Amino acid sequence: MASRARAGNVGRSVPRLEGPEKVEGRARYVDDLRFPGMLHGRTIRAPHPCGRLRAVRLGPGGLPLGLVVVGPRDIPGDNVIATIEDDQPALAWGEIRHAEEPVLLLAHADREALWAIPAEVDMIPGTPVFDPLASPRVFKQIRIAKGDAAAALRRAPVVVEGEYRTGAQEHVYIEPQGVIAVPENGGITIHGSLQCPYYVHKALCRLLRLPPDKVRVIQVETGGGFGGKEDYPSVIAGHAALLALKARRPVKMVYDRGEDMRATTKRHPSIVRLRSAFSRDGTLLALEAQVVMDGGAYVTLSPVVLSRGVLHASGPYRCPAVAIEGRAVMTNTPPNGAFRGFGAPQTLFAIEAHMDRCAQQLGIDPVKLREKNAFRPGDVTATGQKLPKDTAALPVLREAVRRSDYHRKRIAWAGTGRGIGLSLFFHGSGFTGAGEVRLASKASLELTPKGVRILVASTEIGQGTRTMLAQIVADTLGWPLSAVEVAPADTGLVPDSGPTVASRTCMIVGGILQKAARELKRKLGRAKPAQYLARHGALVVTGQYEKPAEIQWDEERYRGDAYGTYGWGCDVVELEVDPVTREVRPLKLTAVQEIGKAIHPGLARGQVEGGSAQGLGWALSEEVVMRDGRMANAQLTNYMVPTTKDTPEMDVTILGLGYRHGPFGAKGLGELPMDGPAPAVVNALRHAGFDVREVPATPERLLRCASR
Amino acid sequence: MKTAASALHLLRPESPAQALQWMRERAPLQPLAGGTDLYVALNFGTCPARAFLDLSRLGAWRGIKVERDGGLRIGALATFAEIRDHKGVAKALPALCAAAREIGGAQIQNRATIAGNLANASPAADSAPVLLAADAVVELVSVSGVRRVPVAEFFLGYRRTALQPDELIQAVVIPTPPRAGQWYFRKVGTRAANAISKVVFCGVRGPQPRIALGSVGPVPLRARRAEAALAAGEPVETAVAALQQDIAPIDDLRSTAEYRRFVAAGLLRQFWERTASPVRRPVRRR
Incomplete structure (x- = not known):
């Protein structure tokens, strides 16, 4: 087969490789798997948001025979969840920093007997901190400075100030967190629902004090992640592994929805204060931003969430003087973590809600104000990055305005209860700053008799990774898609391609694979795979990330090229506010997004539609209700994700200017669609007469903001 | 599921008579029909019942x-x-x-x-x-x-x-609906489907207007004071004021008392406005 060159998979919506298995119900998820002698695990959690742990008592009553109990003393390695800083224990002892913090682990063969065991956690409660502005502990502080913003703000004829807030958000992946830990070969194997096999691998080596070759992490078919399965799987896999090693039997831990919602990570709530200076004609002269992110009880990924947040805080606008100060702070709530967008949706919400207020104050049309100030190719960002040719702020803005008939509706709908609003946004593709250099990701191609097998740690979590990577490899080799298989994301088989996060899989890992495919083609020459294997034996080609020479980043001073490139987007939201109930009904969302080459246009549209729906939920109805540091509405009936009936018609346009370092010109996509809907919603609400500066803009909140 | 399923008992009567007999003799029994509320409680571990009476076979x-x-x-x-x-x-x-x-x-x-x-x-x-x-x-x-x-x-x-x-x-x-009756129903749950009501309102306009609401008190209730005001021909705003005496909403996970009072008042006005014409209109759908 391989002899006949046949390109043309890239840019076509080919059938998804794993599609039939999922549609026919054959795909097997963690809770479908059973191992001989398998036990079930349970986590005993702290009842109060802070204090000192005195004791955990099991009973009264006899404990079931065969019960396995794991406490902090049973941990063979370091009692930490290894991420950025090692402050989060796998099992708390002494100090408790958040409700639901794990304190003891149990396992038993009989799930019912396991859950029937009474457990009392005895604590001396302390005084919790829930308001991030009152937090005594700063996890990370970042400053970005360009020019003299303070001086410009003093001198400017027009200064606009505002505070903007965003709430926590729950991922609501369809499949809750779950793993099975199997003790084997003197170590441990994890089968789990997860995004980043090598993150779990690293955390387990540390927790269990095992060498890398004794820890194996296999991703099972995963029912969604959205960032929620970036960091937390290290916790649940650690727990299951501790139980399994002590029990010497496989242990399954699968959270139910309530435990998943109460105990696992959320999007960081944020408070952003902005001051911006303009000339009378609307030229942006200076911007000052103070960004506060609520990190929850432990550092986890907050420093990098904050980093992406502050790097997007000045929005897609040229500005000669910028002063950004960001802080991620501790509160006594479960740690907040990765969630699609990773800090950028929060700060982009603030700047984009702010821009419409600025336009109002300046008496300038919001589109004109953005056109005047939007980045052009060659402009320089707050960190001093000179923007590349594919900078597409103006093209997406103009196309979205045109397609949505924004100007006409803006006039026609005034005072009708309908509103139309837009947001202009961008999203850095790949890891921030020197992140990709530090990761030094690898990806391999293994020659098979029929073609080639992709070996990557990048995971399929519903977004189409396998299909998209196979398209890139097939077209680079000039082979049909059927000649390409994708190995399971199993650390025993695949190299460390870095985590499946940060809109990096297509652009970065796809790029490494493209290089590997070119090398494979060179090595193969004119031989067919089977011929080559017969003559020379096995062939594995491994590519590694190479930084394009022109990308420079200074981590100390926060100067330079924050990202290799950016995706660009403009969303227009049309909505209606019910005068009786203040319920907001989105009528239409027009999304124009520039992502370089869309490898698989169908999947790309799916990402834009899904991300936009998720953004609308965050904007309008998804509210995490915290009471005494615990999520009080940890049920899908009371945490309101939009249904299809709540999701408006979407007009999605994908522009592709192309990025020269991306495979076939592709950039990142996954997170970009999350950035636009919330500010477009509040700007449409402003048009409809509601001065909203906080999401979710629930009817209850709209009632207050109108009666104020 | 938090409730231990193996500890639950299910009785399956073949006739209404048998069901009633078991209800008397084997009390306490929790009747089970569609299960859409009970299964939620069982899943959360908050259902106290351990013995259930399956009504699904009782065609009568x-x-x-x-x-x-x-x-x-x-x-x-x-x-x-x-x-x-x-x-x-x-x-x-x-x-x-x-x-x-x-x-x-x-x-x-x-x-x-x-x-x-x-x-x-x-x-x-x-x-x-x-x-x-x-x-x-x-x-x-x-x-x-x-x-x-x-x-x-x-x-x-x-x-x-x-x-x-x-x-x-x-x-x-x-009972026979009033001939001149005009109906109005509206559920306010914020989400278009699978929502639990924040306020639910039903009104029928006739010689004696009848108004009932849910989620604004400990039980679904008739708004008798508001009804009386409307029956007496008072202006709708008088009925709206009376309605605030009829209801006793609270702040909870789903909404606030303030919002429920605001919406209840708005729904009463909307009911009265939409049923003003004698022509029978279709019931409003969101």
Whole structure:
């Protein structure tokens, strides 16, 4: 087969490789798997948001025979969840920093007997901190400075100030967190629902004090992640592994929805204060931003969430003087973590809600104000990055305005209860700053008799990774898609391609694979795979990330090229506010997004539609209700994700200017669609007469903001 | 599921007589029809019952009948999908079709029954305000016989009903609707499907206007003061003020007392405005 060159998979919506298995119900998820002698695990959690742990008592009553109990003393390695800083224990002892913090682990063969065991956690409660502005502990502080913003703000004829807030958000992946830990070969194997096999691998080596070759992490078919399965799987896999090693039997831990919602990570709530200076004609002269992110009880990924947040805080606008100060702070709530967008949706919400207020104050049309100030190719960002040719702020803005008939509706709908609003946004593709250099990701191609097998740690979590990577490899080799298989994301088989996060899989890992495919083609020459294997034996080609020479980043001073490139987007939201109930009904969302080459246009549209729906939920109805540091509405009936009936018609346009370092010109996509809907919603609400500066803009909140 | 399923017992009577006998002899039994409320409680581990009476085989308690006088007799086990799609209900009590259409989602409507919605006695039960406004009567049955209790007297307090431990609901009877009556129903749950009501409102306009609400007090309730104001020909704003005396909403996970009062007032105005013309309008759908 391989002899006949046949390109043309890239840019076509080919059938998804794993599609039939999922549609026919054959795909097997963690809770479908059973191992001989398998036990079930349970986590005993702290009842109060802070204090000192005195004791955990099991009973009264006899404990079931065969019960396995794991406490902090049973941990063979370091009692930490290894991420950025090692402050989060796998099992708390002494100090408790958040409700639901794990304190003891149990396992038993009989799930019912396991859950029937009474457990009392005895604590001396302390005084919790829930308001991030009152937090005594700063996890990370970042400053970005360009020019003299303070001086410009003093001198400017027009200064606009505002505070903007965003709430926590729950991922609501369809499949809750779950793993099975199997003790084997003197170590441990994890089968789990997860995004980043090598993150779990690293955390387990540390927790269990095992060498890398004794820890194996296999991703099972995963029912969604959205960032929620970036960091937390290290916790649940650690727990299951501790139980399994002590029990010497496989242990399954699968959270139910309530435990998943109460105990696992959320999007960081944020408070952003902005001051911006303009000339009378609307030229942006200076911007000052103070960004506060609520990190929850432990550092986890907050420093990098904050980093992406502050790097997007000045929005897609040229500005000669910028002063950004960001802080991620501790509160006594479960740690907040990765969630699609990773800090950028929060700060982009603030700047984009702010821009419409600025336009109002300046008496300038919001589109004109953005056109005047939007980045052009060659402009320089707050960190001093000179923007590349594919900078597409103006093209997406103009196309979205045109397609949505924004100007006409803006006039026609005034005072009708309908509103139309837009947001202009961008999203850095790949890891921030020197992140990709530090990761030094690898990806391999293994020659098979029929073609080639992709070996990557990048995971399929519903977004189409396998299909998209196979398209890139097939077209680079000039082979049909059927000649390409994708190995399971199993650390025993695949190299460390870095985590499946940060809109990096297509652009970065796809790029490494493209290089590997070119090398494979060179090595193969004119031989067919089977011929080559017969003559020379096995062939594995491994590519590694190479930084394009022109990308420079200074981590100390926060100067330079924050990202290799950016995706660009403009969303227009049309909505209606019910005068009786203040319920907001989105009528239409027009999304124009520039992502370089869309490898698989169908999947790309799916990402834009899904991300936009998720953004609308965050904007309008998804509210995490915290009471005494615990999520009080940890049920899908009371945490309101939009249904299809709540999701408006979407007009999605994908522009592709192309990025020269991306495979076939592709950039990142996954997170970009999350950035636009919330500010477009509040700007449409402003048009409809509601001065909203906080999401979710629930009817209850709209009632207050109108009666104020 | 948090509740240990192996500790649960299920009795499956073949006839209403057997069901009633078991309700008396094997008490306490938790009747189980569609299960859409019970399974949630079992999953959360908050359902105290351990013995259940499966009503699904009792065909005698199914079915919807239009009576000669134009009233309705709805079997206890009629599902909301059946009610939603029933032409007779659409004609006699369109607000009940509208309520049925907005209970949960399609899957819930396929399972959930009208008697279950009443017996569960949630203040947010979407069918309850319609039945209250329709002056419906619940037929309670036990081995001792049948009792007829107006829906208005059925709810005794938060999640408490007039059902005796050995009684089951046999049917819901809706008297002839007022000829000139104009119906209005609206559920406010913020999400378009699978939402629990923040406020649910049903009004019927006739010589004696009848108004009922859910989620604004410990039980679904009739707004008697507001009704009286409207019946006396007072301006609607007087009725709106009276309505605030009828209801006692609270802040909870789903909404605030402030919002519920605001919405209840708005719905009363909308009801009065939309039913002002004598022409019968279709019941509003969101």
